[in-house]
Amino acid sequence: MTPALELIGISKSFDGFMALSAVDFAVGYGEVHALLGENGAGKSTLMNVAAGLYAPDAGQIRINGAPVAIRGPLDAKAASVGMVHQHFKLVRPFTALENILLSDRRGSYSRGLKEIAAEVRRHCEALGFEVDLDKPVGMLSIAEQQRIEILKVLVGGARILILDEPTAVLSDQESDRLLRTVRSIAARGTAVVLVTHKLGEVIAHADRVTVMRGGRTIATADPRTVSIPELTQMIVGSAVTEVPAPSQNIGGPLLTVAELRGARSDGHVALSGASFTVRSGEIYGIAGVGGNGQTELAEILMGVRRPLSGRIDLAGADEVTADGPQQRRARGLAFIPADRHTWGLAGGLSVAENFAVAGVLAGKYGSPIRVDTGAIRAATRDAVEAFDVQGVRGPGQKAALLSGGNAQKLVIAREFSGSPRVVLAHSPSRGLDVRASAAVHDRLRTARDAGAGVLLISEDLDEILLLADRVGVMNRGKISAEFAAPCDRHAIGRALVHHG
Ligand code: ADP
Ligand code: MG
Numbered sequence: 086m087t088p089a090l091e092l093i094g095i096s097k098s099f100d101g102f103m104a105l106s107a108v109d110f111a112v113g114y115g116e117v118h119a120l121l122g123e124n125g126a127g128k129s130t131l132m133n134v135a136a137g138l139y140a141p142d143a144g145q146i147r148i149n150g151a152p153v154a155i156r157g158p159l160d161a162k163a164a165s166v167g168m169v170h171q172h173f174k175l176v177r178p179f180t181a182l183e184n185i186l187l188s189d190r191r192g193s194y195s196r197g198l199k200e201i202a203a204e205v206r207r208h209c210e211a212l213g214f215e216v217d218l219d220k221p222v223g224m225l226s227i228a229e230q231q232r233i234e235i236l237k238v239l240v241g242g243a244r245i246l247i248l249d250e251p252t253a254v255l256s257d258q259e260s261d262r263l264l265r266t267v268r269s270i271a272a273r274g275t276a277v278v279l280v281t282h283k284l285g286e287v288i289a290h291a292d293r294v295t296v297m298r299g300g301r302t303i304a305t306a307d308p309r310t311v312s313i314p315e316l317t318q319m320i321v322g323s324a325v326t327e328v329p330a331p332s333q334n335i336g337g338p339l340l341t342v343a344e345l346r347g348a349r350s351d352g353h354v355a356l357s358g359a360s361f362t363v364r365s366g367e368i369y370g371i372a373g374v375g376g377n378g379q380t381e382l383a384e385i386l387m388g389v390r391r392p393l394s395g396r397i398d399l400a401g402a403d404e405v406t407a408d409g410p411q412q413r414r415a416r417g418l419a420f421i422p423a424d425r426h427t428w429g430l431a432g433g434l435s436v437a438e439n440f441a442v443a444g445v446l447a448g449k450y451g452s453p454i455r456v457d458t459g460a461i462r463a464a465t466r467d468a469v470e471a472f473d474v475q476g477v478r479g480p481g482q483k484a485a486l487l488s489g490g491n492a493q494k495l496v497i498a499r500e501f502s503g504s505p506r507v508v509l510a511h512s513p514s515r516g517l518d519v520r521a522s523a524a525v526h527d528r529l530r531t532a533r534d535a536g537a538g539v540l541l542i543s544e545d546l547d548e549i550l551l552l553a554d555r556v557g558v559m560n561r562g563k564i565s566a567e568f569a570a571p572c573d574r575h576a577i578g579r580a581l582v583h584h585g
Contacts, residue, residue, distance in 0.1 A: 088150060089114045089276035090166065090245045095134055095144035100478055104130045106300045107144070112245065112276045117267060119291035119308070120280045123320055123518040124490035125476050126297040128280045129171065132247045135278075136168035137161035148245075167243025169234040171250050177223030181205075181216055181233045188237050204240050211273070212266050228259045239270075246270060247278040252286060253489070253516040256375055256544075264290045282518040284316055296320055321520050331570050332533060332554045336365030338400075339538035340507045345395035346562075347381045355381040357562035358395070363507060363538040368529060370553025371542045371564070374581055378562040379542050380423070383511040386540070387420050388413045400506060414443055417506030421496055421513045423542075425489075429496045432485030436477050437465040439484045440499050447503070464502075472498035473524060490521030497528050508532050511542045526552055546581075550574060 088111050097105040105127050112118040120128050133139045135146065137158045146155050148164045155161050161168075175184050185205060186197050202218065209216060216232050217225060225233070231251060238246060248267065252260035264279075264286060271277045271292075279291060287294050288308050295305040296319040303319045340363040347356035356378040363369040373379055384390035386397065388410040396406045399416050408416070422429050430439050441450060441461040450456045450464075465480040474494045476487055487495060493513065500508065510529060514522035529552060533539050543549050549556055549572075556572050557564040558580040566580040 088112075089148070090135060090278075091145075091147040091150075092131065092135060093145045093147065095131060095141045095146075097130055097134060097139060097141050102478060104300050105134070105141070108297070108300070108302050110295055110302060112278050114244070114274050114276050115271055116292045117271045117277045117279055117290060119287040119294040120278055120297065121282060121284070121287055121294050121316070121320060122297035123282060124488035124521055127300040128297055129249055129488075130300075131297070132168060132249055132278065132280060135161065135166055135245075136247060137166075162241055162243075165242055165244040166247070167238030167241055167245070168247040169231065169238060169249065169251060171253065173230050173234055175222045175230055175233060178221050180220060181218040181222055181225075181236070184222055184233060185237045185240055189241050201240060205236055208236055208239050212269060214266070227254050228263070231255070231263070235266075235270075239275075243275070245276045245278075247280070249280045250282070250489075250516075251279070252281065252283065260286070282320075284313055284320075287316070288313070298322060317519065320518070327523050327526060327551055329551055329570070330530060332367050334366045334534075334536075335554065336536065338362045339365050340400075340540065341398040342386075343396050343398075345382070345385060345397070346393040347378075347385050347390065347395075348393055349381060354393070355562055356385070356392070359559070359563045361557045361564050361567075363540050365536050365538055366533055367554040368533050368539040368541055368552050370549040370556045371540070371559050372546055372549045372553075372556055372577055372581060373544065373559035375544045377559045379511070379544070379559055381562075382559070383423065383509065383542055386418075386509050387422065411446060414503075415447065417503075419500035419503070419505035419508045421493075421500055421508065421510040423511040423515060425492050425496060430484045430492055432483065434484060435481045436469070436474075436484050436487070436495060437461050437480035439495060440465045440468055440480075440502075443499060444502065449503075468498040468502060469495075472501075472528070474498060490517045490524075493517060493521065493525060497525060501528065501532060504535070504537075505532070506537055508537055508539045509542070510539060512544065513541070514543075514545070514548060522548075546574065546577065549577075 091111040093109055095105055095108045108131055122128050134141045137155045137160050145152055153164050155164060182198055182202055186201050214232050216229050222230055222233060251263055255263060267277055267279060268290060291308050293305060294308050296303040343360050345356055345359045348354050359382060385392045388408055396404055399405050403416055405413050405416060444450055445453055445456055450460050462480045469477050472494045474491050476491050513525050529539050541552055554570050556568040556577060558566045558577060568577060
């Protein structure tokens with residue numbers, strides 16, 4: 086196999102922190118090479134070096150066997166390296182074609198648009214892509230935006246395509262579709278680097294896999310001959326297995342949801358009379374196929390969306406239906422939202438600011454106009470330590486620099502710092518690797534064992550079965566069936582797809 090891209094002995098540090106230590110990596114034309122590792126392993130940093138976003142401190146980059154100097158994204162492009170980042174870099178009011186034109190300046194606007202349109206359509210046809218090229222990209226789904234990013238790179242002439250955690254933002258079905266497309270891109274002779282932390286994807290879709298841990302390459306292997314336990318061992322350094330640990334002590338109701346109805350922003354009634362109760366000392370899991378009202382339920386419970394009718398009571402006595410998020414927090418509700426970046430953290434603010442915001446509003450650090458910043462920094466350091474948030478060099482570091490798992494740990498550290506009575510966790514381990522998921526699950530069990538009621542909304546049936554003491558199946562906007570642990574996976578599976 087011709088080596089398309091080779092990274093040899095690449096090192097990179099940030100403020101004295103070694104993110105990459107003498108890393109080697111190579112990908113060949115026609116190959117899908119998976120780059121696997123936990124959050125914070127250094128995968129994105131390594132690929133950002135190849136894409137010209139970071140200058141390495143040491144090491145060499147070779148394209149087609151010859152050393153090249155990649156000093157910026159334009160050099161990378163000239164070397165036919167294209168990368169699709171975890172956070173898309175699209176201009177939302179512009180159409181897909183305009184976005185692609187923007188990254189590929191040629192001639193006048195109208196001539197460029199015409200030329201590009203023809204080229205884009207050719208790629209779409211070859212890859213079976215369905216994209217609305219003339220709508221503002223801000224109005225398109227995440228999966229469509231991702232296809233536009235891929236088109237942008239391919240139209241730009243990339244023969245080495247790097248996809249950074251492309252499936253982290255997609256549903257299972259969309260992921261499947263994307264990964265099949267990735268195969269056909271490789272089949273046309275492109276070298277593909279698939280960055281992921283999902284073992285299943287590697288086994289099913291990659292020709293080779295390189296595992297990174299702690300800024301080093303651990304091994305490169307053939308996914309057809311290496312076993313899942315072996316790979317897991319390489320990723321985490323030791324085996325992680327989770328086992329169910331049912332509640333020992335279930336008490337009275339803490340959260341009662343009655344006949345809740347709610348609509349999406351487009352008016353569609355997504356919640357059609359959901360009723361359930363979460364008790365002290367239990368994890369109540371809501372299982373369901375995505376799009377059955379889970380998102381609307383979570384938003385209404387957080388207080389960021391108003392219900393059409395129904396009521397929400399906390400601890401049997403207080404009705405909170407009309408309260409905003411802040412009042413709900415004050416009454417003991419904590420939220421671990423599915424979309425960390427929209428509702429969970431403010432990336433531009435520091436780790437300390439993100440950690441302390443709820444406490445400041447609750448008056449925990451003195452009056453809001455004279456907050457005790459020393460106390461905030463100390464509390465942040467303690468929480469970072471207690472919740473094992475990795476990659477924090479100090480309380481002043483920007484939250485946006487945290488990897489997915491560590492961002493989630495920071496949200497959890499903040500939400501659990503007030504000893505909540507009820508915890509709403511929506512897809513809390515989505516996008517996290519095995520060890521970070523296990524840590525998040527552990528925290529939910531600890532809260533439950535301390536007497537909190539935990540509401541777990543998840544499309545991942547394995548996660549529900551692992552954690553829930555009771556399960557409600559959400560189907561077309563209501564709870565259509567309930568089960569108590571130990572649950573029968575097949576019975577739940579049938580309830581998930583039953584349309585009666
Ligand atoms: P991965 O993609 O494998 O999850 P990253 O490459 O994003 O990991 O991060 C590796 C380490 O480098 C992490 O500890 C992360 O916090 C750190 N890091 C990444 N980018 C920066 C940056 N621009 N400044 C400081 N630290 C960074
Ligand atoms: Mg990354």
